[in-house]
Amino acid sequence: MKKLILPFLFIIALPLTSILSGCNVKGFFTSYDDDPVYESPVTEVVAGAETGGSSADASPGAKTFKEICSSCHQSKGQGVPGTYPPLAGSALAQNADNSKPIRIVLHGFQGAIERNGKTYNGVMTAWAQLTDQEVAEVLTYVRSSWGNSAGAVSVDEVKTVRDQTASKVGAYTEAELN
Numbered sequence: 001m002k003k004l005i006l007p008f009l010f011i012i013a014l015p016l017t018s019i020l021s022g023c024n025v026k027g028f029f030t031s032y033d034d035d036p037v038y039e040s041p042v043t044e045v046v047a048g049a050e051t052g053g054s055s056a057d058a059s060p061g062a063k064t065f066k067e068i069c070s071s072c073h074q075s076k077g078q079g080v081p082g083t084y085p086p087l088a089g090s091a092l093a094q095n096a097d098n099s100k101p102i103r104i105v106l107h108g109f110q111g112a113i114e115r116n117g118k119t120y121n122g123v124m125t126a127w128a129q130l131t132d133q134e135v136a137e138v139l140t141y142v143r144s145s146w147g148n149s150a151g152a153v154s155v156d157e158v159k160t161v162r163d164q165t166a167s168k169v170g171a172y173t174e175a176e177l178n
């Protein structure tokens with residue numbers, strides 16, 4: 001019987017141990033589900049920076065802005081020179097006639113314009129699929145962020161403009177907004 005121990009070790013026990021330890025590496029014995037998850041603090045810092053990190057982030061319009069508008073107008077409304085005009089400092093975004101930025105969002109905007117010495121001639125598509133509330137919130141956010149300081153846009157204003165411009169075909173040009 002004693003003679004069998006050495007062969008047993010080499011033929012059965014050793015391969016078995018290595019097979020089982022191999023399984024263990026893949027999580028056969030240990031569940032990795034409850035391992036502590038490392039969340040990089042960098043992610044949070046970057047997320048805050050995207051929306052400007054200001055108190056305006058709490059604004060309900062910040063979410064819509066981030067999801068839709070920021071892809072072109074950029075996270076801090078700075079735009080892309082020559083391609084997407086800035087919303088930070090934009091006279092149209094902050095216009096005292098609230099219907100102008102509302103019409104831009106509901107129907108789009110196109111044609112050659114000049115902003116801060118740069119020429120733009122792009123097409124912004126309509127965002128009519130947003131609800132009146134979403135349009136009001138996103139414009140209120142735009143008008144009060146990144147140094148902009150224009151008043152809020154109300155849900156009623158958006159509804160009125162939507163009704164009044166229901167027959168408008170295509171995007172507005174700068175001249176049409178006046």
Ligand code: HEC
Pocket residue numbers: 065068069070071072073083084085086087090091092093101104105109110111112113115120121122123124125127138139142
């Ligand atoms: C696909 C890109 C794109 C997206 C998304 C977009 N825009 Fe625009 N936007 C433009 C372009 C391009 C112009 C300028 C059009 C032109 O050249 O006449 C513009 C112009 C504007 C202007 C006029 C700015 C000025 O000073 O003339 C406002 C206001 C505006 N956009 C608001 C918004 C808001 C609010 C959203 C989100 C709901 C949004 N845009 C989403 C491309 C975009």
